[in-house]
Amino acid sequence: MYDAPNLETRVTQTNTKITARGVQVFYGEKQALQDVNVDILDNTVTAFIGPSGCGKSTFLRCLNRMNDTIASARVEGEILLDGENIYDKRVDPVQLRAKVGMVFQKPNPFPKSIYDNVAYGPKIHGLTRSKAELDQIVEESLRKAALWKEVKDRLTEAGTGLSGGQQQRLCIARAIATAPEVLLMDEPCSALDPIATAQVEELIDELRASFSVVIVTHSMQQAARVSQKTAFFHLGNLVEYGDTSHIFTNPSDPRTESYITGRIG
Amino acid sequence: MYDAPNLETRVTQTNTKITARGVQVFYGEKQALQDVNVDILDNTVTAFIGPSGCGKSTFLRCLNRMNDTIASARVEGEILLDGENIYDKRVDPVQLRAKVGMVFQKPNPFPKSIYDNVAYGPKIHGLTRSKAELDQIVEESLRKAALWKEVKDRLTEAGTGLSGGQQQRLCIARAIATAPEVLLMDEPCSALDPIATAQVEELIDELRASFSVVIVTHSMQQAARVSQKTAFFHLGNLVEYGDTSHIFTNPSDPRTESYITGRIG
Amino acid sequence: MSVFLLIIVLGVLAIAGFVLGRRRALSSVDGNTRRLHSLPGYYAWHGAIMAFLPAMAVLTLWLIAQPLVIERQLADYFPAEQFENDSQRILLMADVRRVAEGLDVAVAAGALTPQEAETITVADGSVRERLGAVGVALGSEVTPEVLDAAQSYRALASTGALGRAIVTLIAALAGLAYALRITHGDFRARNRVEAVILGVLILASTIAILTTVGIVMSMLSETIRFSSMYPFKDFLFGLTWQPSFQGNSELGLLPLLWGTLYISLVAMIVAVPTGLFTAIYLAEYASPRVRSVIKPLIEVIAGIPTVVFGLFALVTVGPFLRDWFAVPTGLGSSGSSVMTAGLVIGVLNIPFISSLADDIINAVPQSLRDGSYGLGATKSETVRQVILPAALPGIVGAILLAASRAIGETMIVTMGAGAAAKLDMNPFEAMTTITVKIVSQLTGDTEFNSPETLVAFALGMTLFVITLGLNIFALWVVRKYREQYE
């Protein structure tokens, strides 16, 4: 079951979806990211790897401007989505986030029923015209997140009463229900057992057909399995970015190599 | 770096620390655990594995009566710690929890400074007589949790401003600072990079010398690496319990085997 | 020893218990705090509590019991039939106590020597006058029996005081000794101290119950008296409120109840949206600086005395509404109206909703907001669909508090809505509320024992019952719709 790194690059299209140029992030005085430049491609799974606290989540949150909600956070530099600067004054972060969905590192289900958790996004975006359609979206999303079987009889129970892994999958279901163009996933499988992990990985692969997926993971194998591109972060720097196969087999930066081989953390 | 399962059983002593007999847990009407019987040994690392939602966290919370705080939860059966029923009326859950420490699945640092997060336990248990001693305990705990290097210059900053993995390690540091006899860890490494994981695993191994450690994990490798005993949960049942080496090489229950080989989830 | 002095001594013993408890605990483990079950401070507190609390309880019991015992002892001085009769006995004992205390005062003031106080008889001239000279008021001349009883009372009381001091001190020392004896490393001092704290907490929460009991008791007997003077059914279902001096008043509740509900409704229609939107803006949109300025500013509104608001209603809002709304729409020409009072009360209640709700909203974890924003929800959607449901119980509490204040408001209604009790749908008509009538019936010029005055108590009772119903309903709503986060 533990596949070897999937080296086959199944990139069907290589349009750049997101371009980051000179991104710097500060929390108050402290700089958390230094001068990150990266191109995230469409129809591609990009993995962010790196030791804990190196700035992966921080960068991820830049991509859909979730950093706006942290009072002390300040973002500099330029991030383009389909060529448009998302930090432009005219850009509505709401619209941006509808396009760039996110699964957070700590599962944060709403204190609502499981159904309402998933139905929330489609409702506010007006994705459905009838209750039946909504039901279908909810079911489909839960199925894709590999949660349907466990919760189909308790859709009206609170999402907060689920186990840790279930909550995580609920959050994944919630994110894909809104059909974003880019999906940012911050350690989506950290609380999942291998089978559920495999299912989510399968989902990610499937999503790639139409979207761009960015995934933060600590599992080198997972990065290797699901991603086509990998970015390695270290101490707030994007050290290396390239084809996953390349990074894992032939990293150009010594830090990357040491991390992959387990020498720095 | 990905060691093969550590099959060598380094059990130095096999006193039973915790005995569970016929434990059943209900959330309201719903039964989450059925008739769990298990003996957790002293100076041993016990791993709980099983698919997401199978009741691992629930059982873990039984062991130090954290389920008392969930209004809808009801525990039946008997759990003995050093031969004393912890659900006895005369038992003070506070004292119990001081002996049986816990790291939660979702990192939950106090909204206080990093230092205060770690120092809290030693303070309320009167483990130190001077500020210097306390400083030392804090430093040592943070070191053991592999967090010291990252936070030593920012001990007065809020624990909630840390990255996900840092928060997780902070919670580990907080738990070991009180020097419990049994340490319950619910997926302590889920948000950690391989190096940090290795450090925590090293810590666990170290703790085993004097204490009993129970760890919930989704990583079969991790279970194999750190634990001497493994319990496999499935759909609220303890399916199989035995030596880790035995469970991973020669499971007696077909469900265990399917899980380990990745067929059920 | 006086009670006050006794309490001071107990305090000193408590401090001793504090020091000794701690010392004893530490010495039992040779200073190694790790071997203590609880933190040393808990042993200290345990010592203090054990020295103080039981003794205090003994003292309290004694203070309650002593008068009863003495009363029994004094039975001989009075004819049995007089003493058996409860109300007469109470009057007699009050007299005896007053005379006895008067003698004490006289002795303290030097007007009588202690011997004189013990031996004085009615034959020695007017006791009333002599006590009056030292400032003790006696309703009438002292009878020989009362004087004798009072002297005996003094003797018993001084014996009692001695006994009280001895017993209390013994209890304190025993408590202290017990605490020290059981203090050792394994003793669960924390649990003991926490149990005491828990007791204090429970006691504190019974104050609320006692207040209710007090309110009901202080109104119930007068309400019953009222119902014996005025048919209660007419009161509850009467459609006219027309008290008069000549008697034969009509005291129907319904117009007042209607006014109360109508005015409160208008007030809540003003206060709830304004308050909630203010809270939402402050918690979710405003910058911390703006928030830290505006929130206290709005809270100032809660501190403006209601008289000022009343005058505002009367002088500004009333004529404005009359000239711009009521007259043009033909709804009337009254300066004071339900609308006027409702609007002003509503404004007054804004800070109650805005500040409390702001705190509750602020306490909703950020992760829930993030979850919602991450799905592409706008702030308002997040607020409406995620934050408000999560904050519901607190917000309902705030709204209830505001509604309560609206119902209980007097000054603004008197000035803004007038004193006319009317059943009318027109919000531009003058009406009045139950609370206003409670105040005016209580403070007016008619005699106390008339239904016109006593009706105030009946009104209070009814209001109490009605708001109880509303609160039960609110609790039910909260139970039904609350969403518990995490």
Add this chain to the structure above:
Amino acid sequence: RDNVQITGSSTVLPYSTIVAEAFGENFDFPTPVVEGGGSGAGRAKMCEGVGTNTVDIANSSSRISQRDLDTCAANGVTEVMEVRFGYDGIVFASDVNGPEFAFTPADLFNALGAQVAKDGAIVANPHSMWSDFNSAMPAQEILVLSPGTKHGTREVFDERVIYEGCKATGAYDLFLAVAEGADDKAKARAAKGECTKLRTDGRNVDIDGDYTETLARLEADKKAIGVFGLSFYQNNTDKLRVGTMNGVVPSTESIAAGDYPVSRPLYFYVKLAHLDVIPGLQEYIEFFVSDDMAGPDGPLAEYGLVSDPELAATQDMVANRTPMGPLN
């Protein structure tokens, strides 16, 4: 307790404070504490019992009733001294810029009665203008701010104005004709009750508050007629224009002479049991009724009190500590 405690009528309150203040200045006793709160409430407080935690004096703008005396007696307050120290005039005033009003009780009854006599029959009050029933009066809408039903002033207003007006317009006889009752007395009472019912269509506004509220209302609605105490009016002559009653202008003189009909006596009640107990009590009441205070040239009269012509008798009574007899 070393200070005198006084409670009761808000009408008497200003007089009481003026005396208390002067008393505090001129004697070595502390200044008495004077409370308002209403005559009824004050008498009730006085009747709660004897003792230093009860009040010494109850001010009252109406005479104590037997029922209150009974309560007193039941609580041990057996000896009470009744001191009448002057009269309070009640005036009708309008906005100072408005027209002049010359009232008679009949006018006020016609304006305010719930039912009035019209063409020899009882009808629901049809009047909306003062000129509707008396062409001599200004053509101004009727709006009267009358004292609330709990105020002593209301009783006088009912008795001396409305009831008189009711009789004068013949409405009383018409009410009496249809009144139900066992005997003549009951019928008369019923008829009087009908007389004193005021209209509820908004043209009569009961003021539960004090005269300042009436004044504020009058300023908010200039066409209103307000009912005030004489002293209040005298302090606000720049805002109010007083109406005459039966042609008499209200003033301390005209009331003392008995020409102006709408006035009432003011009292205070002293708990005799406290006299030698509370320091300064005796001195205070003697000071109160002295000519320096309550006399026709004293500060009380200056403030608007109509001095009692029988003040000398009262002074004797106070000096002798004569308790009041049973009410007749």
Add this chain to the structure above:
Amino acid sequence: MTDATSAQSPAPAPVRTSLLTQNALMKKRNAAEARFKAYGVAAICVSLSVLAIMLWTIFSDGVSAFKQATLSFPVTLDADALDPKGNRDRAEMMRVTTIGYTKLLNAQLLAHLEARGISTEGVTDKDVAAFISRDTPARVRDMVLEQPALLGQTIEVSGFATGRIDGYLKGRVTRDTAERDTNISVAQLDLADRMQAEGILTAKFNWSFLTAPDASDQRPEAAGLGVALIGSAYMMALVVIMVLPLGVAASIYLEEFAPKNRWTDIIEVNISNLAAVPSIVYGILGLAIFINFAKFPQSSPLVGALVLTLMTLPTIIIATRAAIRAVPPSIRDAALGVGASKMQTVFHHVLPLAAPGILTGTILGLASALGETAPLLLIGMVAFVANYPASPLDGGVLDPATALPVQVYSWASRSDPAFIERSAGAIIVLLAFLVTMNIIAIILRRRFERRW
């Protein structure tokens, strides 16, 4: 094997749209957002503009209360008139009442005007005497009784001018109103102008407004807030001391320790219901329990504080419970998990996090307690009290006192319009008192506020 395989492939990729353009739905949602935000701004504007109006009214009516017209003129203390027996015996000198002093002062003022060549044309002697507040003779008398040596000397007396002259200097009384006012004449105003020009009549800052006790209806100029300030300060201090621990303790028990059953439901409903009890009913309760039963003295700040405590308690409890309930359970879990007892969890973690809410409740509760008159009515604090209560150590909390709102209320109902101005001035003082009281709470609250 998995759910995912059973599902169809994802919906066809939607048409990619620019971030800079908005579709119809987005426009609608943004409009809703803008509206929502506008409601918030509007709501705040409503509150703030009402506050501004109220403050403006209060200040424009009330600031003048802090100024006071003062008359200064030399007075020769005629020994024969003030000490007829001439033996400087206090008891004898006491026999000359303020009336005697009034006569003396009146004559001396007239003499002084003449000496300064100020014409008193068209003004009677009595009208000139009406310039001097009735308070001045009393002060001079006190001074003489204290220092009999002053007799026979000439001293400079500086005392208040009466209310209407004071009003003239502040613009409240004009020649227009004076024409209709029987209490003052235009000629008197002319005289006032002349006296002002000569420096006899001046307007000064009025400290005694803050320090002097209440005065009777005939001397609004002398009335001050001294007793009321002390009374309010005593009461508020006692209320804080009693209500905060009680309220927080009760809330902690109910929210954290009490079993959730019918009984605690009853308590919960009961507490909300207590908040709806009109404040006057608390007065009834206080009268019955504290005065009639416990025999505390009438009019005392202690009883007032007890009544206000009971009245404020529900507000504090409701706010505190809501705040405690809003603390996320994970914080409690964390503390319990390291072996903290429930009590420690509550006191170390939950209470600090609930502190902002508790402080808000305190601010609101104390604000209404500070402004409350009705319950004080029944326990005798709505009164005329001219003597200062003693210091708290001497049992001052048992002495008669009034409170700020009482002074506002009773001045507002007096007949002399000068009291209306004082009433507004008293409101300013009350608000200042409130703000001072709140500042501590507000600073604390800001310190505790945080999101997690």
